[in-house]
Amino acid sequence: MQEGSVxxxxxxxxxxxxxxxxTSDALPAPGATRLGRYASGPGGxxxxxxxxxxRVGAATVFITALGEDAAADTARALAADDGITLCxxxxxxxxxxxxxxFVDGDGRNVIVVAPGANxxxxxxxxxxxxxAFAQAGVVLAQLEVDADAVLAALQAGRAAGxxxxxxxxxxxxxxxxxxxxxxDILTPNETEFAAMxxxxxxxxxxxxxxxxxxxxxxxxxxxxxxxDATVVITLGAGGVFVSHxxxxxxxxxxxxxxxxxxxxxxxxxxxxxxxxxxxLAARLAQWPRDTPFAAAVxxxxxxxxxxxxxxxxxxxxxxxxxP
Numbered sequence: 001m002q003e004g005s006v007x008x009x010x011x012x013x014x015x016x017x018x019x020x021x022x023t024s025d026a027l028p029a030p031g032a033t034r035l036g037r038y039a040s041g042p043g044g045x046x047x048x049x050x051x052x053x054x055r056v057g058a059a060t061v062f063i064t065a066l067g068e069d070a071a072a073d074t075a076r077a078l079a080a081d082d083g084i085t086l087c088x089x090x091x092x093x094x095x096x097x098x099x100x101x102f103v104d105g106d107g108r109n110v111i112v113v114a115p116g117a118n119x120x121x122x123x124x125x126x127x128x129x130x131x132a133f134a135q136a137g138v139v140l141a142q143l144e145v146d147a148d149a150v151l152a153a154l155q156a157g158r159a160a161g162x163x164x165x166x167x168x169x170x171x172x173x174x175x176x177x178x179x180x181x182x183x184d185i186l187t188p189n190e191t192e193f194a195a196m197x198x199x200x201x202x203x204x205x206x207x208x209x210x211x212x213x214x215x216x217x218x219x220x221x222x223x224x225x226x227x228d229a230t231v232v233i234t235l236g237a238g239g240v241f242v243s244h245x246x247x248x249x250x251x252x253x254x255x256x257x258x259x260x261x262x263x264x265x266x267x268x269x270x271x272x273x274x275x276x277x278x279x280l281a282a283r284l285a286q287w288p289r290d291t292p293f294a295a296a297v298x299x300x301x302x303x304x305x306x307x308x309x310x311x312x313x314x315x316x317x318x319x320x321x322x323p
Contacts, residue, residue, distance in 0.1 A: 009058050009059040009060070009137045010050075010058045010059065010061070010136065010137065010138045010139075010140065010281050010282055010285045011060075011062075011063060011129075011132055011136045011138070011139045011140070011153070011162075012046055012049050012053060012060060012062050012140045012278070012281070013046065013063045013121075013139065013140070013149070013153040014047070014049065014050075014064060014118075014140075014142045014144060014145055015044035015045055015046040015097050015113075015115070015142070015144035015145050016042070016043075016044040016046060016047045016062075016066060016072075016075045016096060016118070017042075017043045017044035017047070017096075017097035017098055017118070017144075018040065018042065018043070018071040018096060018097070018099070019040065019041050019043035019044075019101055020040050020099065020101065021038065021039045021040070021041070021102075021103060022036045022037070022103070023037045023038075023039075023102075023103045023104075024036030024037075024102070024103075024104060024105070025104065027108070027110060028102075041314065041315050042075065042078050042315070043101075043271070044064075044097055044144060045142040045144050045167065045169055045273075045274050046062065046064055046145065047064070047078075047079075047314055048278065048314045048317070049167070049274045049277050049278035049281070050079075050082075050084050050278065051082055051084070051278065051314040052274060052275045052277075052278025052307075052317045053140070053279070053281050053282040053285075054082045054083055054084050054282075055317045055319045055320065056278070056283065057286065057320065058282035058285050060083070060084050060085070061084070061086075061087060061132050061136075062079060062085070062086050062087065063087045063088075063121075063125075063126065064086070064088050064089070064118070064145070065088065065090075065091060065117040065119075065120050065121040065122075065125075066088045066089070066090055066091070066096045066117050067090070067092065067093075067094050067096040067117045068091075069095055071095070071098070072088070072090070075088070075096070076088075078314070085132075089117075089120070089121055089122060089125040091117040091120045094116050094120060095114075095117065096116055097114065097117060097118040097144070098113070098114045098116065099111055099113045099114070100112045100113075107308060113170075115144060115145075118145045118146075120146065121146050121149040122146070123148050123152045125149070126149050126152040126153050126156060133153075133157055133159075133160045133162070136157055136160060136162040137162055137163065138157075138162055138163045138164075138282075138284050139153055139156070139158075139162045139164050139165070140165040140278070141153050141154060141164075141166055141167070142167045142168075142173075142277075143166075143169060143170070143174070144169075144170070147179065150166070150179065151178055151179055154182035154183060155182050158182060158184070163184050163185065163284055163285075164182060164183050164184045164185070165183065165184065165186075165187060165277065165284075166179060166182070166185070166187070167186075167187045167188070167273070167274075167277040168186060168187075168188050168192050168196055169188070169189070169273065171192045172195070175196055175200070177200065180196075180200065180225070180226055183226075184229060184230065185229060185231075185232060185280075186225075186226055186230070186232065187232045187273075187276065187277045187280065188233055189233070189235070189236070189273050190208070190210045190236070191207040193207070193231075193233050194206065194210065195207075197221060197224070197225050200225055201221075203221065205221065211235045211236075211238035211239075215241070215256055215257070215258060216256070218233075218241055218243070219243045219255065219256035222243035222256070223243065223245065227245065228245055230242065230244050230245065230248075231243045232280070232297060234272075234273055234304070237261055238260075239259050239260040239261045239301065240258065240259045240261075240297055240300075240301050241256070241258050242257055242259070242294070242297055243255070243256045244256065244293075250292070250293035251290055251292040251293055252292050252294050253292075257294070259294070259297060259298060259301050261301060261305055262302055262305055264305040271314065271316045271317065272304045272305075272307050272308050273304070274307075275300075275303050275304040275307035276300045276301065279299060279303035279304070280296055280297065280299075280300035283295070283296040283299050283300065306318045
């Protein structure tokens with residue numbers, strides 16, 4: 001079953017999860033029990049990014065898969081509240097996705113995801129959204145849904161002339177060469193970048209060392225991973241590193257550069273990477289193609305920082321004025 005019929009500037013293809021969040025002063029060690037606080041709310045990398053895109057002011061379509069349950073009803077209501085057009089493939093025999101999130105007093109988190117219907121998002125359903133792809137300026141996807149569906153979405157976006165953005169998350173997601181080749185822009189965090197570098201280039205590098213590498217060395221690693229795509233590595237408190245391929249600087253003056261973070265009072269980093277990718281997609285869709293890429297990155301970098309000042313995934317995304 002399916003629902004939704006749409007036109008959009010940003011299409012986000014990805015997961016909806018109902019998040020269950022436990023917060024405690026410290027994360028429990030194996031076998032230990034700690035007292036804390038509990039809350040439930042919307043999440044999933046796809047939905048978080050769609051909310052960020054919409055709250056930055058871009059017309060946004062969210063393509064996902066849901067069960068027939070209370071979480072699906074919540075997804076519909078929340079998408080409508082943010083003006084997001086929801087295109088959902090419905091799987092009555094499967095639950096909607098869920099996630100267990102544990103956050104410590106410093107805002108650090110560990111997450112366990114049960115994909116449910118997200119794993120069943122189909123290539124056929126992506127193909128049925130041809131009218132939406134024809135109107136898209138940017139197609140953004142992650143890897144909490146079926147990888148074949150993600151590949152079909154990126155290829156459909158590129159065929160329609162849209163910019164394609166792949167957020168290769170989570171780090172253990174099954175990336176393959178065809179997915180990287182279908183993306184104009186990659187937005188991994190440091191852990192995801194290190195995992196992909198080992199998988200695709202056979203290069204071992206510690207995720208926690210990336211922020212300390214000299215920029216030319218980090219640029220060289222990016223080019224080993226993705227010969228054609230622009231790579232944007234989010235480094236948490238270390239800011240953002242951008243690496244363009246030779247001959248396509250996307251309006252920037254330099255082939256590689258780093259942007260530092262504005263200091264924030266972080267309470268929960270759960271949705272920061274999603275805030276970055278969603279805001280970046282929105283600005284790329286809203287601004288003329290000849291706008292320097294660095295301007296969109298700068299906005300997305302700040303937007304991700306703002307998201308850490310509020311708890312939750314989708315709930316942490318700030319509403320901003322349309323440029």
